[in-house]
Amino acid sequence: MTADTPGQEARPASVAVLAAAVGSPDDSATVAAALAATVADAEPAQRDALLVAAFRAAVPGNAAALEARGLPRRLAEASVADVDRKLDRYGLRGTGVDWLVAVATGRVVAVGRLQYELGDHLPDGQPAWGVHVPEAGPLDPDACDRSFARAPEVLRALAPALAADRWQCRSWILDPGLATVLGPDANLVRFARRFRLAPPGPHDGAEGDESVAKFVFGVPLATARASNASGRLPRAVLDRWAAGAHWTERTGTAPVV
Numbered sequence: 001m002t003a004d005t006p007g008q009e010a011r012p013a014s015v016a017v018l019a020a021a022v023g024s025p026d027d028s029a030t031v032a033a034a035l036a037a038t039v040a041d042a043e044p045a046q047r048d049a050l051l052v053a054a055f056r057a058a059v060p061g062n063a064a065a066l067e068a069r070g071l072p073r074r075l076a077e078a079s080v081a082d083v084d085r086k087l088d089r090y091g092l093r094g095t096g097v098d099w100l101v102a103v104a105t106g107r108v109v110a111v112g113r114l115q116y117e118l119g120d121h122l123p124d125g126q127p128a129w130g131v132h133v134p135e136a137g138p139l140d141p142d143a144c145d146r147s148f149a150r151a152p153e154v155l156r157a158l159a160p161a162l163a164a165d166r167w168q169c170r171s172w173i174l175d176p177g178l179a180t181v182l183g184p185d186a187n188l189v190r191f192a193r194r195f196r197l198a199p200p201g202p203h204d205g206a207e208g209d210e211s212v213a214k215f216v217f218g219v220p221l222a223t224a225r226a227s228n229a230s231g232r233l234p235r236a237v238l239d240r241w242a243a244g245a246h247w248t249e250r251t252g253t254a255p256v257v
Contacts, residue, residue: 008046008049008050008052008053009053010050010053010054010056010057010058011038011039011050011053011054013038014035014038014039014050014051014053014054015054015057015058015061017031017034017035017038017054018031018035018054018055018058018062018101018104018105019058019061019062019065021101021104021105022062022065022066022069022105022106023065023069023106023159024105027119028098028099028101028102028105028107029098031101031105032097032098032101035051035054035097035101036051036097038054039051039054048092048093051092051097052087052092055083055087055092055100055104056083056084056087058083058104059080059081059083059084059104062080062104062105062106063076063077063079063080064076065106066079066080066106066158069106069158070157070158071106071109071154071157071158072154075109075110075111075154076106078110079103079106079108079109079110079115080103080104080106081110082103082108082110082115082134083100083103083104085134085135086099086100086103087100089135089218090214094214094220102117103115106118106158107119108130108132109151109154109155109158110134111147111150111151111154111155112143112146112147112150112151113136113139113140113143113144113146113147114131114132114133114134114144114147114148114151115131115132115133115134116129116130116131116132116151116155117129117130117131117132118130118155118158118159118162119159119162120164120168122166122168122253123198126164126166127162127163127164127166128164128166128167128168128253129151129155129164129166129167129168129256130167130168130169130170131167131168131169132169132171133171133173133191135215138187139187139188139191140187141187141190141191144191144194148167148194152256164256165255165256166253166254166255166256167194167195167253167254167255167256168251168252168253169195169251169252169253169254170249170250170251170252171211171249171250172208172211172212172215172216172247172248172249173188173191173192174192174195174197174249174250174251174252175208175247175248175249175250176197176248176250177236177240177247178192178233179192181232181233181236182232182233192252194252194254195252195253195254196252196253196254197250197251197252198250198251198252198253200248200250201251203249204246204248204249204250205246205247205248206246207249208246208247208248208249208250209221209241209246209247211247211249212224212237212247213225216233216234216237217229217234217237224237225238225241
């Protein structure tokens with residue numbers, strides 16, 4: 001996966017859509033549709049470049065807007081920094097426009113080592129705070145402890161209407177086979193143990209294969225399947241695929257304490 005080459009200046013209307021969405025109740029898909037409308041008249045080959053330019057251009061102003069809403073400056077800047085990190089690593093389509101909208105507009109907030117998504121919901125409709133793991137080095141358990149401890153105060157202050165008493169994480173890291181591959185003391189396994197798994201779902205295998213290709217191999221699924229990667233985790237994934245099985249993406253929850 002490669003980054004998109006911008007090659008365009010951001011359209012003011014596109015940046016304005018992203019700026020207006022900070023603190024808005026609109027979900028990411030709604031904002032993404034409004035954003036797409038601002039470049040709909042461009043040639044198809046130019047639209048993605050215009051969107052990339054808009055996301056990058058919106059970062060400084062949206063960080064300031066989040067700070068004005070009460071998010072500490074360091075956290076505001078760290079939150080929107082995921083826009084450039086994801087674009088540089090995966091590109092626009094490899095990342096997904098909805099995710100970039102969520103990050104750029106403060107619906108996903110970085111607090112220390114982890115990211116938290118406002119407005120998530122459990123299957124029964126109860127509010128939750130989503131938990132995400134950015135590509136920012138080792139998943140140190142102490143750093144995660146500090147993040148989980150600080151996040152509730154930060155999230156309640158930023159968006160009191162979206163307060164929750166449950167964490168929810170959906171990730172390839174929660175695949176139950178991870179401990180067998182890495183051992184019980186590995187950082188990823190210790191992170192996964194924080195959550196109680198929900199029953200398996202019908203899309204766990206397909207979504208898990210896509211996710212592990214992206215986050216472990218850093219390439220699309222077809223390329224990952226054909227790779228000769230080394231290391232315990234990549235080899236375990238390849239062996240499972242060779243046996244006709246899937247790496248799964250599972251959902252887990254934990255109480256906010």
